[in-house]
Amino acid sequence: MEALTQLQLAFDAVLGLALLWLAWQTLASPELFRAIVLFIAFGLLMALAWVRLEAPDVALAEAAIGAGLTGALLLTALSRLEPKNKSKIPHSKKPESEVDE
Amino acid sequence: MNNTGENTIPLSLRLLLMVLLTVMAVGLAYAVLSLPAQAPGLSVYAVENINISGVSNPVTAVLLNYRAYDTFLELGVLLLALLGVWSLGCAGCQHQSSPGPVLDSLSRLLVPILIMVSGYLLWAGAHAPGGAFQAGSVLGAAGVLLLLAGWRIHAGLAGLPLRIALVLGVAVFALVGAVLILPGGQLLAFPPAYAGGLILLFETVATLSIAISLTALFLGADPDEEDAS
Numbered sequence: 020m021e022a023l024t025q026l027q028l029a030f031d032a033v034l035g036l037a038l039l040w041l042a043w044q045t046l047a048s049p050e051l052f053r054a055i056v057l058f059i060a061f062g063l064l065m066a067l068a069w070v071r072l073e074a075p076d077v078a079l080a081e082a083a084i085g086a087g088l089t090g091a092l093l094l095t096a097l098s099r100l101e102p103k104n105k106s107k108i109p110h111s112k113k114p115e116s117e118v119d120e
Numbered sequence: 121m122n123n124t125g126e127n128t129i130p131l132s133l134r135l136l137l138m139v140l141l142t143v144m145a146v147g148l149a150y151a152v153l154s155l156p157a158q159a160p161g162l163s164v165y166a167v168e169n170i171n172i173s174g175v176s177n178p179v180t181a182v183l184l185n186y187r188a189y190d191t192f193l194e195l196g197v198l199l200l201a202l203l204g205v206w207s208l209g210c211a212g213c214q215h216q217s218s219p220g221p222v223l224d225s226l227s228r229l230l231v232p233i234l235i236m237v238s239g240y241l242l243w244a245g246a247h248a249p250g251g252a253f254q255a256g257s258v259l260g261a262a263g264v265l266l267l268l269a270g271w272r273i274h275a276g277l278a279g280l281p282l283r284i285a286l287v288l289g290v291a292v293f294a295l296v297g298a299v300l301i302l303p304g305g306q307l308l309a310f311p312p313a314y315a316g317g318l319i320l321l322f323e324t325v326a327t328l329s330i331a332i333s334l335t336a337l338f339l340g341a342d343p344d345e346e347d348a349s
Contacts (some may be wrong), residue, residue, distance in 0.1 A: 027233060028313070075249035076179040076249045076250075076251070078249075079241070079249055079250065079254040080253055080254055081330075083253075083254050083257035083258055083261065084253070084257045087257065087261050088257055088260055088261060088264065088334050088338075091261075091264050091338055092337060092338060097341060099340070
């Protein structure tokens with residue numbers, strides 16, 4: 020039992036740190052496509068954090084809306100911005116998103 | 121945000137921002153530290169009245185019975201967001217794409233499953249985690265997948281039927297709320313005998329409206345106009 024508690028603590032610590040790191044990376048990423056992918060990853064981990072906080076309702080909503088649909092909406096928004104921004108934001112390569120073309 | 125943005129902000133502004141952010145962080149830390157260790161909040165009342173709420177999941181009871189007004193307004197916010205997107209979106213911007221074989225077969229496999237999961241979440245909301253927003257967003261995800269795979273709404277349904285489906289959630293909330301006021305009750309105060317059925321009705325129409333709104337948000341423009349152009 021003791022070991023299980025330790026394991027859970029370690030898991031929570033890693034989860035919390037990963038969330039902070041992902042949030043920072045999302046904000047600091049100069050490339051918008053990368054930022055959106057990081058945002059989706061952040062949403063999925065956030066859903067996990069809600070599960071750990073014993074709020075499964077919020078976790079479901081976060082996974083479905085926060086990570087899933089918001090990510091899709093951001094990707095379409097990006098694909099519409101793309102032609103205008105191509106000259107401003109350097110892309111190492113064309114992002115291969117499903118909604119891009 | 122772009123690469124050069126960081127260098128163009130003057131030093132004084134950056135210092136000011138730093139000070140403001142520090143003040144905010146200290147305030148937040150103070151607020152968190154001064155929270156009482158045990159705070160039952162309103163959860164005691166939520167559980168106490170669960171028997172007359174019509175459902176056995178306290179979260180659903182709060183969202184659709186005690187605070188049904190908030191959910192009503194949330195549906196209104198979603199509708200307003202869609203109106204905003206429609207008024208800005210241009211019909212010609214939509215790229216028509218032909219899906220690859222993976223997306224095509226994946227959407228064929230996933231869409232029925234998503235519809236089933238959405239129905240389960242809607243039904244489970246009465247006694248377990250789930251409910252209208254989760255069910256609606258899963259159903260909306262099915263719609264997004266269909267759009268990605270090249271599906272477009274039938275031209276005959278793009279006009280009035282689509283609009284009715286979009287406002288259905290808000291309309292049913294407003295109508296039932298108004299009917300409940302008439303015999304001297306309060307807005308959206310359900311009589312316990314009908315609470316379960318009313319909540320199921322609300323959740324069903326809200327799920328439909330949310331799903332269709334989210335799919336329409338993804339499309340980004342009024343499909344009726346899109347066809348006309």
